[in-house]
Amino acid sequence: MLPKNIINEAPSPCFVVDESALQRNLDVMNTVMDRTGCKILLALKGFAMFSSFPLLKKTLKGVCASSPHEARLGREEFGGELHAFAAAFNESDITELLPLCDHIVFNSFSQWRRFQKMIEPWRGRIEFGLRVNPEHSEAPVPIYDPCGPNSRLGIRRAQFDGESLEGIDGLHFHTLCEKDADALERTLEAFEKNFAAFIPKLKWVNFGGGHHISKPAYKLDLLCRLINGFKKRYGVQVYLEPGEAVALNSGVLIATVLDIIENGMPIAILDTSAACHMPDVLEMPYRPNVVGAGQPKEKAYTCRLAGPSCLAGDIIGDYSFDKPLKIGDRLEFLDMAHYSMVKTNTFNGIRLPSIALHSLDGKLRVVRNFGYEDFKNRLS
Numbered sequence: 001m002l003p004k005n006i007i008n009e010a011p012s013p014c015f016v017v018d019e020s021a022l023q024r025n026l027d028v029m030n031t032v033m034d035r036t037g038c039k040i041l042l043a044l045k046g047f048a049m050f051s052s053f054p055l056l057k058k059t060l061k062g063v064c065a066s067s068p069h070e071a072r073l074g075r076e077e078f079g080g081e082l083h084a085f086a087a088a089f090n091e092s093d094i095t096e097l098l099p100l101c102d103h104i105v106f107n108s109f110s111q112w113r114r115f116q117k118m119i120e121p122w123r124g125r126i127e128f129g130l131r132v133n134p135e136h137s138e139a140p141v142p143i144y145d146p147c148g149p150n151s152r153l154g155i156r157r158a159q160f161d162g163e164s165l166e167g168i169d170g171l172h173f174h175t176l177c178e179k180d181a182d183a184l185e186r187t188l189e190a191f192e193k194n195f196a197a198f199i200p201k202l203k204w205v206n207f208g209g210g211h212h213i214s215k216p217a218y219k220l221d222l223l224c225r226l227i228n229g230f231k232k233r234y235g236v237q238v239y240l241e242p243g244e245a246v247a248l249n250s251g252v253l254i255a256t257v258l259d260i261i262e263n264g265m266p267i268a269i270l271d272t273s274a275a276c277h278m279p280d281v282l283e284m285p286y287r288p289n290v291v292g293a294g295q296p297k298e299k300a301y302t303c304r305l306a307g308p309s310c311l312a313g314d315i316i317g318d319y320s321f322d323k324p325l326k327i328g329d330r331l332e333f334l335d336m337a338h339y340s341m342v343k344t345n346t347f348n349g350i351r352l353p354s355i356a357l358h359s360l361d362g363k364l365r366v367v368r369n370f371g372y373e374d375f376k377n378r379l380s
Contacts, residue, residue: 012256013272013353021250025214026059036227038238044070046243050077051367064241068096105129127169136190139177157194176210181222204237213245244338251337266303273307287317291332
């Protein structure tokens with residue numbers, strides 16, 4: 001929740017990220033690293049606002065990338081360690097990644113074997129790993145479950161039979177999505193059951209992302225015990241790569257009411273779109289919180305909030321307010337820094353939200369406005 005003067009000063013629509021909230025999250029990450037010696041990386045797939053990187057890189061040890069473009073952004077703007085993973089690479093990807101990365105993780109033995117000649121000159125400069133599937137699910141919905149039935153992500157234990165790990169420096173697993181440390185505890189039990197025999201020959205194990213480390217009441221003591229116990233058993237470096245936890249509760253999306261229509265209920269058309277600006281609202285699905293709003297019929301005035309696109313389902317959700325909304329009212333959608341910003345699109349030619357920082361000095365700094373060229377340059 002931002003000060004009223006900042007909400008009114010910002011362009012609309014606009015993502016505004018609060019540096020003081022980012023710092024609170026970073027302080028939690030730093031505590032975990034101090035207590036365990038683990039290294040925490042920023043998952044760019046979740047948060048890639050590079051204007052905030054000068055603050056983030058004071059604490060975090062680097063970034064993890066899911067593509068050559070993310071890797072290049074990490075190398076140019078963040079520094080530190082750069083790790084890359086994708087479900088599959090092509091030769092062009094590997095050519096771009098090799099000069100940038102410190103770690104490259106492959107999703108199959110087939111990919112590992114395919115690129116041996118290309119990576120041979122980089123041995124010693126880059127460490128290589130394999131992503132494994134512990135065959136243990138913790139994610140709340142199937143679309144975010146990397147270990148669900150018929151998953152394309154990670155190598156199952158049975159697929160290790162007959163394969164050599166020569167040249168492999170580490171293993172990577174990922175099972176979590178907005179989870180507490182007890183979910184990691186269950187995951188580690190499954191991971192060690194399947195892969196413990198391979199770990200003593202490795203340098204590191206990456207515990208992946210989805211750790212809700214900065215969420216209030218997260219079990220930090222348990223997380224630290226799990227990491228320290230694992231390091232004591234196997235003597236390897238442990239990595240975590242949260243995206244959401246770095247930016248959790250640090251950003252809002254400011255929107256303005258453009259019109260209010262009646263069709264069975266009041267419907268407020270906003271200058272922000274679920275389809276274009278917060279697609280997880282439709283994909284997850286979920287209903288983002290709005291400052292001053294409650295559940296339908298909880299308060300005196302219930303209204304549907306909807307986007308301006310031609311998609312009939314461009315609906316953010318139903319909310320109640322103390323009094324009727326008016327054209328020109330500004331709304332503040334909470335917890336919009338992670339994933340929303342990296343998933344925006346220009347369907348219908350709808351303008352992308354501006355991006356701004358609420359700096360540590362209390363001032364608003366608009367770092368990017370978008371326009372027609374941003375829409376046109378994505379097309380041909």
